[in-house]
Amino acid sequence: MSEPADPAAHPAQQGHEQGGQRGPGQTGQTGQRGPGQTGHGRWEAGAAELGRRLYLVMNCLVAPRPIAWISTVDAGGVANLAPHSFFTVASADPPLVQFTSIGRKDSLRNAEATGEFVVNVVPWRLRLAVNETSIDAPPYIDEFSLADLTSEPSAAVRPPRVAQSPGALECRLVAVHSYGDRPASGHVVVGQVVHVAVDAGAMAADGLPDLRVLDSATRGDRMNWYRMGEGESIERPRWADRS
Numbered sequence: 001m002s003e004p005a006d007p008a009a010h011p012a013q014q015g016h017e018q019g020g021q022r023g024p025g026q027t028g029q030t031g032q033r034g035p036g037q038t039g040h041g042r043w044e045a046g047a048a049e050l051g052r053r054l055y056l057v058m059n060c061l062v063a064p065r066p067i068a069w070i071s072t073v074d075a076g077g078v079a080n081l082a083p084h085s086f087f088t089v090a091s092a093d094p095p096l097v098q099f100t101s102i103g104r105k106d107s108l109r110n111a112e113a114t115g116e117f118v119v120n121v122v123p124w125r126l127r128l129a130v131n132e133t134s135i136d137a138p139p140y141i142d143e144f145s146l147a148d149l150t151s152e153p154s155a156a157v158r159p160p161r162v163a164q165s166p167g168a169l170e171c172r173l174v175a176v177h178s179y180g181d182r183p184a185s186g187h188v189v190v191g192q193v194v195h196v197a198v199d200a201g202a203m204a205a206d207g208l209p210d211l212r213v214l215d216s217a218t219r220g221d222r223m224n225w226y227r228m229g230e231g232e233s234i235e236r237p238r239w240a241d242r243s
């Protein structure tokens, strides 16, 4: 894993790990409101005024985010593991997922080199191990050993799965969309899911994974992580039912 040596030199790139001291649930003035308030009582700011701080603001407003624990291997077979919360499902057909590397990191380089990656599900109980794998270790370090994790072979791709994780999406690289070559430029990595593995105990009676059992952790504002909270099932409205 490679990061700029001086975090302060690239505050936006460090934004996934940095960005404030307040914990979950705490509100109030930050003391750094930045650009002004309007008469409507809203804090407003143009992107240009915020500069690199915009990235931290976006992380607060686009939250919580699921965390993809990305396992890859380099050309020589050395495994790599790192969390990415700029992650989502990107298409149903074809079945695509995407994660974004802020700057060119090892997960991106390995996915490009081998054409494969695995998205491992992050349960709350593993959050400290996941965090450990975000360390800016050199590329030859295998974060599985670093974080005392066990790897298990994937079914369809070379990067191993995290044995302790309750679910995995094995992916083949489809595209990398790069938005510049600055230290904090985004490189959106798109992969097609070719195989799925879920702990038998995490499968519900309806044949779908049970999110309550997966107990997924999410990334929120600043340095904060959040656990699955309350949920409710809500049917979508159908126009046909109203006419």
Ligand SMILES: Cc1cc2nc3c(=O)[nH]c(=O)nc-3n(C[C@H](O)[C@H](O)[C@H](O)COP(=O)(O)O)c2cc1C
Binding pocket: 001, 002, 003, 016, 017, 067, 080, 081, 082, 083, 084, 085, 086, 087, 100, 101, 102, 103, 105, 106, 107, 108, 130, 131, 133, 134, 135, 136, 137, 219
């Ligand atoms: C919860 C969490 C989410 C993160 N999300 C991202 C992300 O979406 N993109 C990114 O580039 N870095 C993200 N990071 C930081 C990377 O994990 C970190 O830079 C890591 O060293 C990259 O590893 P690699 O060089 O092996 O790919 C995140 C870190 C944490 C703890």
